[in-house]
Amino acid sequence: MTKILIHELPAQTRKLETRLRAAIAAIEHPDRDSLLSRLRFGEREVPQLVLTGLYSSGKSSLIKALTDGDASVDIAVDVATDAVRGYEWGGDVLLVDTPGVQAGLEEHDSIAESALAAADMVLFTVSVDMFDDTSSAHLRHVAFELGKLDQMLLIVTKSGTMSAAVGIRQSNADAALGVPGHLRVVECDSVDYMTGMMHDDPERANEYIEGSGIDNVRRAINALAETRGQLAVDRQPLQLIRALAMEAGSFVTEDPNESAALALLARQRGVLATRQQRIERQVASLRTAFMSAAIASAELFVDAIEDADELAQSVGERTALVDVAEADLNASLDLAAAKFGQAVTQMLKLQFDNLTAEIREIESSPHARVVSNIGAGVTTVDTTKRSRFVARRGAKAATHTSAPPWTADVQDYLKTFQTFWGAGTGVKASSGTAGHKIVTEVGHRFGVKFKPWQAARTSNYIGKAAKGAGTAIQVGLVLNDAVFEERRRRELDRARRTRRANMVSEVTTQANLIAADLVDEVRGHLRPLFDRAFADIDAVYGEIISNREDQGALSVELSAIASEADSALSAS
Known part of the structure; x- marks a missing residue:
């Protein structure tokens, strides 16, 4: 049975938050309270x-x-x-x-x-x-x-x-x-x-x-x-719960190598989830600014039409004034659309540059050094446990023994992750990295696909509405010196208001179509990318957990919380 997600996701979040708080509180670890303090969400406006x-x-x-x-x-x-x-x-x-x-x-x-x-x-x-x-x-x-x-x-x-x-x-x-x-x-x-x-x-x-x-x-x-972006807001708390459950998992093991690996994976997931949220929110903010600019242009256009109604001395003169107003409208809408596309492209570049810097910081962390040095200097090999990540990516088998069976997988994964996200090669946002591809493809698509702002459709609907004027406006032009009875004046005012609302609404609708198209384009690139990264992290994390000889009750509960958060995110 289909659920309404603006109700379902927050309800799931509350349940999982309660369970995660209880699980973390039961852990004896010096960083427990710090982890608990991060388990909080911003205020959510109830839709x-x-x-x-x-x-x-x-x-x-x-x-x-x-x-x-x-x-x-x-x-x-x-x-x-x-x-x-x-x-x-x-x-x-x-x-x-x-x-x-x-x-x-x-x-x-x-x-x-x-x-x-x-x-x-x-x-x-x-x-x-x-x-x-x-x-x-x-x-x-x-x-x-x-x-x-x-x-x-x-x-x-x-x-x-x-x-x-x-x-x-x-x-x-x-x-x-x-x-x-x-x-x-x-x-x-x-x-x-x-x-x-x-x-x-x-x-x-x-x-x-x-x-x-x-x-x-x-x-x-x-x-x-x-x-309208509501689901992006509702997904983020579940992403935080998923990352914190993973990090808490690093607290319930006595193996320092395992603890370092789990903490490293949790930090990667948290950084990616936070960056995805920031991009989603900024795209929504830029969309709002674009819509405001489009509506302002529409209001100016209708003002010009109403001025033409009052000032024109003939239908021909009025038509000429409407033509000028229509040209100004399309020019201002083209400009607003171009600024929107440029702003989104610049924002994406900045966000991925910042993500690269965060990934570099993770690479240089003590946890990363511990994981990189596991099994160093040992030459014999056992690759029978090479896992899902290696099979999927085709990574080269490494030679390690007297180390946890997941060691080679985690190390291979880390190298691939660093290169893919533009941090491992030493070139910031270099060609071929995830961030570079998204910035290039989104910017190119917007410049080509959206260039004329569907001007033909806008002109077809709005131009006809403005030039045809309507009976009420035509009567006003012909008889503007006559004394209308009060009822007739109200009808004329109502006709003007209706026409104004219809024209502004048409521009708003067209702006929404353009905005939605760009937002879908950005999301179409972002979501598969982030989802793939999350899946890789979760696969490696799961392999580490599955190799534990003894999973205590807390470990089982934290894994269950992480899994249920995944299910809720997948369903949305």
Whole structure:
């Protein structure tokens, strides 16, 4: 069963942290307290997942299903929610159920508005009846005027009550939004899911659960959290737990060689995990700066369009002013995108240079010297225990005996690690090293792939919207000296606000696509690289542990904690 990772990862972290604290506290070692002091995490802002939609659209039932019934939600056929209700899901996620829009109570809309403004992610619910004028207007309001389009999923509820051909509901949603291709639609049936959860027959229960589509909703939430960087934040504590469990493992052996090797591996893992986290956070920060620049450009563009509405004496003059504004928009967006790519490339170079310096420091540590000197001067050989690392890398067999059976493997691994990460050859970020390749490939791809900022699409949508103006604006141009009745003035103001929100939102959406593409590019290079390094470290660490003649209870517990942290990270 699919889990919502913004809830699952922090919950796993808390459990493993408690166990690791207890295990470290039981170790008799002079560095125990120092290790415990490092087992702490920064404050985590609890993400808010806000549900909105018309009354009786299935919001409350969806919360019940997503939490496997953990949330105590009132469900009724009429207006089930008359106030914003937040459900703290294990202290890790705040699920917010808002009043049904247009439920006959005017205060509902303003209450829901405040909750939506603070949302990290929005689940917009609509039943299988899909959209009418009211729900379409609310969808556009949330997406464009509140700026939540890139944070929103459209959840079609009660799907078990009425089927539809493939693509029909997506088309309906695109028509309601007015801009195709920007809204992800997921269908589900919360009642079917809860029926499966409570069914006595396991086979029938599984049929209900799989057919309900709730797992698809969870996967979509996970994908959105990944895109927005939340999962990168939630993974890091598990990486720290993994590294500290390994380091604690070096405290529970009397063999100084083994202790040095385990401590060295733990330090390598910790340095890599910390550097990966810093890169992820800085990429997110640069993305935010790029988005801010794009939105500022869009605001200036719309300001120019509104100035043209007021100042132009003819439609032709207005069109000329719009052309200038559109050229300025695309130029400013191109500049923002170029700066974004350059900043990411420079940041990666700095981060990998710093990583190289940290690896050099590890190489010169007492632990590294101890490991390098194990078995020195001995010439006979026993290679029957050459391990997974050597088999995978094809490393040359060494000749050692009267030393731990893992000695040759660890020494071969260390040489490969140092060369691969750019520290063993003495050339900082040299050609062929991991850091150099990532910096070169990301910088090249951004320069080639993203150069024109999808200007054709931006011009196609925004240019048409600005030049076509719309009935309200055309009337304003022709009759700008006339005295409109108050209602007509309000309609004109509303039309201007809507047009402004739509244009800014389109630029924001395009900026998000570019930003997401670059972030995916960086992650696509980084994650396999770091994952491979972690796997190599863990394999060598596991070989050392497996060769112990006697594993005490603490050693077993620390290995179990490390393994469970690995499983949680792999699942995410």
